[in-house]
Amino acid sequence: MRLRCSDCAAEYAPTTSFQCRECGGILAATYDGPLDADRIADGETLFEKYGNRLPSRGTAAGDEGATPLLRADALADVLGVEATVYLKDERRNPTGSFKDRALAPAISLASESGAEGVVTASTGNAAAACARYAARAGLDCYVLVEETAPAKKLLEPRAYGANVVRVEDLFAGGEAALADLLRDVADGLDAYLAFAYQPFNAVLAEGVKTVSYEVAENLAFDVPDVVVTATGGGDNLAAQYRGYRELRAAGLTSRVPRMVGAQAAGAAPLATAVDADADSPVDVEEPATVASGIAAPFAGQHGLDAIRDSDGTAIGVGDDALVDAVTTTSETTGVWPEPASATVVPALERLADRGAVSADDVVVLTITGSGHKHTEPVEARLEDVPTAARDAAAVAGAFAAER
Ligand SMILES: [Zn+2]
Numbered sequence: 001m002r003l004r005c006s007d008c009a010a011e012y013a014p015t016t017s018f019q020c021r022e023c024g025g026i027l028a029a030t031y032d033g034p035l036d037a038d039r040i041a042d043g044e045t046l047f048e049k050y051g052n053r054l055p056s057r058g059t060a061a062g063d064e065g066a067t068p069l070l071r072a073d074a075l076a077d078v079l080g081v082e083a084t085v086y087l088k089d090e091r092r093n094p095t096g097s098f099k100d101r102a103l104a105p106a107i108s109l110a111s112e113s114g115a116e117g118v119v120t121a122s123t124g125n126a127a128a129a130c131a132r133y134a135a136r137a138g139l140d141c142y143v144l145v146e147e148t149a150p151a152k153k154l155l156e157p158r159a160y161g162a163n164v165v166r167v168e169d170l171f172a173g174g175e176a177a178l179a180d181l182l183r184d185v186a187d188g189l190d191a192y193l194a195f196a197y198q199p200f201n202a203v204l205a206e207g208v209k210t211v212s213y214e215v216a217e218n219l220a221f222d223v224p225d226v227v228v229t230a231t232g233g234g235d236n237l238a239a240q241y242r243g244y245r246e247l248r249a250a251g252l253t254s255r256v257p258r259m260v261g262a263q264a265a266g267a268a269p270l271a272t273a274v275d276a277d278a279d280s281p282v283d284v285e286e287p288a289t290v291a292s293g294i295a296a297p298f299a300g301q302h303g304l305d306a307i308r309d310s311d312g313t314a315i316g317v318g319d320d321a322l323v324d325a326v327t328t329t330s331e332t333t334g335v336w337p338e339p340a341s342a343t344v345v346p347a348l349e350r351l352a353d354r355g356a357v358s359a360d361d362v363v364v365l366t367i368t369g370s371g372h373k374h375t376e377p378v379e380a381r382l383e384d385v386p387t388a389a390r391d392a393a394a395v396a397g398a399f400a401a402e403r
Helices: 037-042 046-053 073-079 099-112 125-137 151-159 175-189 204-208 210-218 235-249 269-276 301-309 319-333 344-353 392-402
Strands: 002-005 027-030 069-071 084-089 117-121 140-146 163-167 226-230 258-264 313-317 362-367
Touching: 037 046, 046 099, 046 210, 069 210, 073 084, 073 319, 073 344, 084 210, 099 125, 099 204, 117 125, 117 175, 125 140, 125 151, 140 151, 140 175, 151 163, 204 210, 204 235, 210 235, 226 235, 226 344, 235 258, 235 301, 258 269, 258 301, 258 344, 269 301, 269 313, 313 319, 313 344, 319 344, 344 362
Parallel strands: 084 362, 117 140, 140 163, 226 258, 226 362, 258 313
Antiparallel strands: 002 027, 069 084
16 A cells, blocks of 8 residues: 555655645545455455455454344334335444544554554544554554543553643634644654544545445445435445445445535534535634534545535535434434444434435435533433333333323
């Protein structure tokens, strides 16, 4: 694997961070051969199946991927959506989110390249995944979090032995300021920068594209008509789209889905750009949403390009609707998504209202992370559980009052 500039085609070593030094273009991974149908059929793990399209040998990998694609008929019924709807249940990854796919190959690459430490900035899923794979590889892990990050969110990375530091106004200074900080921190620690945003690190998105490989295999190498996925900076959506393009390039499928980005209305750099028909993502002064996993102040051009290239769209979802969707999804499918993931449900509803999905369409909603990961927005809405005397009538009375 080599990294190649998307604009001028200059090539770089696999561990190169940030954009092209010649022209500022976004780097992307490039490989010698296409996806291999025999390898996919014979392999079991992510690296056995897709290793020739991943950026490392996977020395730190283990147990990620192979998540189920679940029919969600009851959810579609409740939403009044006539299309066939599936959930790609990424909660089943080892740390409960799709970020394990991103970090397994990236931390393996760091280890295989001789790094002794890795650094990331995240308040949630990427930090947990980074810490897990660093632990598996025996690397030091450094995590920067926002000053206000809830202590509960730091438990999982700390359980894996990560060093965590709160940083004032970490994400508030915009993309360039964050890039400068992370570059200096990584240099100072002599650590590999494993930040989940393609303009900073082009390797992490490579693992995420395997979501699409699996969906296609589950659908007997047909592809969905529409994929709806939560996305903040656009990486997740662009990476899944990349997977579908690679499947088509390998001759395994004949088309690509329309890619739909579900964003929080208060942090919607892509949806705002789509609504305004803008050429670039629109920066968000102060992201305002309970969906912390996608509270993005900025997004990359690669996300908007994937939306436009696939004839897709991006939709901003209000906080009330996305928290409602946590419950709706859990009750109708048995899949408990985190609030950021749940944005896909109101986004699908909006598409249906617009007539943008038909009864013939197959829709995949990517459930990026588990409800266990982020409980506060749901807890905040619940009333206290009542207490009854140890008496059947009292218990029945308490249940009656609940209903
Ligand atoms: Zn370039």
